Amino acid sequence: MMRRVWCRLLVLVVVTAFAVPSAAAQKTDGWAIDVVQLGDTLSVIAKRHGTTWKRLAQLNGLSRPHLTPGQALIVPRSSLPVRSGDTLWELAMRHGMAVSPLGHANDLRAEHSLVSGERIRIPQPARSPIDAGLFFVPSGNDAKDRALLARYRSMVRRVGLFDVRINANGSLQVRSFGPATTLLRKQGQWPYPVVTNLTNKGFDDEHIRHILSDPARRRTLVDSIWHLLKANGFPGVMLDIEGLKPKDRVLYTQFLRDLSAKLRRSGMEIAVSVPPKQRADMPTHAGAYDYRAIGKYANRVFVMAYDWYIPPFTGPGPVAPYPQVMATMAYASKVISLKKLYLGIPMYGYDWNLATGKGRALSQQKALEQAIDHGATIRFDHRSRTPYYQYAVNGQKHVVWFEDARSLASKFALVKRYKWAGMGGWQMNLFFPQGETLFWLVFRPL
Numbered sequence: 001m002m003r004r005v006w007c008r009l010l011v012l013v014v015v016t017a018f019a020v021p022s023a024a025a026q027k028t029d030g031w032a033i034d035v036v037q038l039g040d041t042l043s044v045i046a047k048r049h050g051t052t053w054k055r056l057a058q059l060n061g062l063s064r065p066h067l068t069p070g071q072a073l074i075v076p077r078s079s080l081p082v083r084s085g086d087t088l089w090e091l092a093m094r095h096g097m098a099v100s101p102l103g104h105a106n107d108l109r110a111e112h113s114l115v116s117g118e119r120i121r122i123p124q125p126a127r128s129p130i131d132a133g134l135f136f137v138p139s140g141n142d143a144k145d146r147a148l149l150a151r152y153r154s155m156v157r158r159v160g161l162f163d164v165r166i167n168a169n170g171s172l173q174v175r176s177f178g179p180a181t182t183l184l185r186k187q188g189q190w191p192y193p194v195v196t197n198l199t200n201k202g203f204d205d206e207h208i209r210h211i212l213s214d215p216a217r218r219r220t221l222v223d224s225i226w227h228l229l230k231a232n233g234f235p236g237v238m239l240d241i242e243g244l245k246p247k248d249r250v251l252y253t254q255f256l257r258d259l260s261a262k263l264r265r266s267g268m269e270i271a272v273s274v275p276p277k278q279r280a281d282m283p284t285h286a287g288a289y290d291y292r293a294i295g296k297y298a299n300r301v302f303v304m305a306y307d308w309y310i311p312p313f314t315g316p317g318p319v320a321p322y323p324q325v326m327a328t329m330a331y332a333s334k335v336i337s338l339k340k341l342y343l344g345i346p347m348y349g350y351d352w353n354l355a356t357g358k359g360r361a362l363s364q365q366k367a368l369e370q371a372i373d374h375g376a377t378i379r380f381d382h383r384s385r386t387p388y389y390q391y392a393v394n395g396q397k398h399v400v401w402f403e404d405a406r407s408l409a410s411k412f413a414l415v416k417r418y419k420w421a422g423m424g425g426w427q428m429n430l431f432f433p434q435g436e437t438l439f440w441l442v443f444r445p446l
């Protein structure tokens with residue numbers, strides 16, 4: 001929606017000093033998620049798990065050796081020693097699994113009281129095949145863009161080139177994506193131009209309604225997309241049309257029907273981004289997006305399962321709370337082919353100033369480093385399965401909600417449970433090294 005462009009334009013980019021974690025992840029036979037306690041250091045934790053601090057730093061994308069209590073760390077060992085406060089229920093949630101398989105793997109009942117020091121074996125799920133994608137925004141620096149695209153070469157198959165905007169008459173604005181298109185093809189990846197309804201107002205519903213409500217302008221848009229794909233040899237288009245009002249439902253569906261008829265004759269694809277919905281009529285503000293119809297006309301449907309709490313429209317809260325993500329996936333799975341569904345993963349969090357009520361977006365890596373800088377203890381909200389922490393600066397209290405290995409483990413488990421085709425995230429520049437490591441441990445990219 002219009003609000004989403006706000007977070008996209010304000011995100012902070014953090015470049016980690018250690019090697020890309022995927023190589024280390026691929027050499028790991030087993031894994032588990034440990035949680036830093038007071039007094040822990042990288043060396044202490046490494047010794048506890050029979051590894052080195054450098055290996056831990058690689059797996060978790062740490063740019064410096066400092067830690068903070070409550071921080072989640074992926075460790076290269078498939079068992080954990082029981083520590084203060086651990087329960088089977090908490091350990092299961094930490095790893096995105098139910099209690100029963102964890103109890104079964106250790107011959108324990110759910111109500112069993114764990115003894116400090118005993119080792120609990122973490123069942124290792126088989127790596128599932130997955131079709132992964134990310135959005136790419138040109139920086140204007142060709143060398144930087146080449147390095148960024150190379151980083152995700154073996155992980156991501158589809159790349160959304162953000163963005164192509166629409167003129168008032170339905171034609172498309174011409175733009176360059178630098179070296180991206182050529183490099184992606186050389187790397188064996190598939191580039192998709194992302195057509196949006198962005199204007200200087202953000203995601204502009206009035207602008208796109210002006211086009212879709214007029215048959216001539218709508219036809220111009222359809223033809224312009226076809227010519228863009230044909231001229232550049234793109235396999236398809238990604239539509240990121242956000243902020244539509246419920247009254248736009250028929251117009252948008254008609255547009256998808258027309259575009260589908262045009263592109264499919266040439267063997268071209270349509271991918272569509274949609275806001276999260278838990279029912280056909282819930283939430284009401286997303287009524288323009290008819291999941292069933294979109295699933296009929298689109299080859300791929302990217303569900304933006306995030307931004308339940310976003311400044312300045314709400315108060316503080318988790319970006320992608322587990323119950324809501326699961327409800328969205330359950331509904332989408334009923335009305336859209338599983339082979340078409342892709343889960344959108346947030347690669348950012350929000351820092352909320354509790355004194356002013358304002359918030360700012362930041363990368364997951366920046367959120368973690370900020371917690372360490374302020375000596376904040378990271379808490380884990382079990383209901384939403386999301387980490388958060390509080391800190392104060394200049395007398396003003398802040399709360400930060402972000403994602404880590406624990407929250408991602410649960411979302412990855414949902415993708416496997418519902419057997420969705422793939423996942424994607426916004427955007428490449430928002431490095432989330434720990435997320436990359438967990439991806440390699442849980443999935444096998446196609």
